[in-house]
Amino acid sequence: MRQMALVGFLQAQNCTQLASSWRHPESRNDSMSKGYYQRIAQVLEEGKFDLGFFDDRLAMPDMYGGDHAHTVQHGIRCVKMDPLTVLTVMGMATERLGLGATCSTTYFNPFDLARRFQTLDLMTDGRAAWNVVTSFNDGEAMNMGHDRHVAHDLRYDMADEFLEIVLGHWDAWEDGAIVQDKTTGLFAHPEKVHRLDYKGKFFKSRGPFTVPRSAQGHPVVIQAGASGRGTRFAARWAELVFTAYHDLESGKKSYAALKEAIAQKGRDPSKVKLTNLVWTVAAETKSEAEDKWALADSLVNETDALSLLAEVMNYDLSKKGLDDPFTDAELAELSGGQGHIDVVVRVTGRKNPTVRDFMEVTRRGHARDPFIGGPKEIADRMEQWFVEGACDGFVISATHVPGTYEEFVKFVVPELQRRGLFRKEYTGSTLREHLGLDRPENGAWRRYAG
Incomplete structure (x- = not known):
């Protein structure tokens, strides 16, 4: 039976995606501590989530009024830590949970990013994922040494080359290259380690890459572009897609269109998981959940x-x-x-x-169109979206931390499990195994690069 994927939507900052969340009376106030993120990771793993994933920006939200004073005063995502470092801390507190982070193709270097994520994948025994973004605004550009942000479609043209370099480096070491034969003195077969020698319009990178393949081959590639150009990019590269469909009917149409675009690239649509962003407010009963929602919404x-x-x-x-x-x-x-x-x-x-x-x-x-209720009410809505073909799973966003995840795991996960819609136990150890994705062969991505 087909089962849904579940992703925890996280922020390495003072609040969740909801800027008001830090004001919630049940939110922890130690969001700059390792214990905060380890607790989140342990809750998600207890709930058998596929992964916890960090959104990220490279600037405070200071575009409004051209100043950061309101951002700091109101705590509007004004603290932003490095998500890869936080994932390392979370990885040390878990054994199965997948660990994903956002990094920009516009402002990072392909070789450096490839090395960081492949290292994380090795250190977590094949649980890493990279969310590919092209960044949003001039604030990020100025923080990274540029005057203005790059035009939208040009950013994706750059991102195509960036992916070719990253995936090319991740394929540099063949499986079985390392032998570590102390008797003969052979560490690895030279003919099984390849130099990339990439020269494109925007990037170039020589190699050879310095980090071997992991238990899952290489990190899972995530993408969330919603524009026409972003959708074409996702169809070519993504293995897990984050969506934010506004209603069930438009979700079904967009889901079908993206799956068709993936097939047109010669890829297997069933091997690309589309997970839709949803806010959940769960409790033992619907009335209790409605009270919780009234409190959270009043803080915005x-x-x-x-x-x-x-x-x-x-x-x-x-x-x-x-x-x-x-x-x-x-x-x-x-x-x-x-x-x-x-x-x-x-x-x-x-x-x-x-x-x-x-x-x-x-x-x-605000939290848009939250799923509010007891176990049955929330599971009913999730099942409808899943069964009627609007998504392959959900990205769970939080009104407060860690309470939203604790309540979802306590009330909703058992109901999804009872209905056979979600796993009761992990059956593998890598993120690809959780998601039902194949371990990639060296160079497989090149078939869809055009």
């Missing part, structure tokens, strides 16, 4: 929403009134979050949406 303020929306749109929204439509010229300026722009135009039916339209459709700063 307008500054949170405007700041986070300005960040993803790469535009200072303090320049416009809430009900002022964007002009064609202004929409053309918005170099960040093209996927959000496409969705807002489609949902509202307005060629020139307003700031308020963006706030209401994207729900930045």
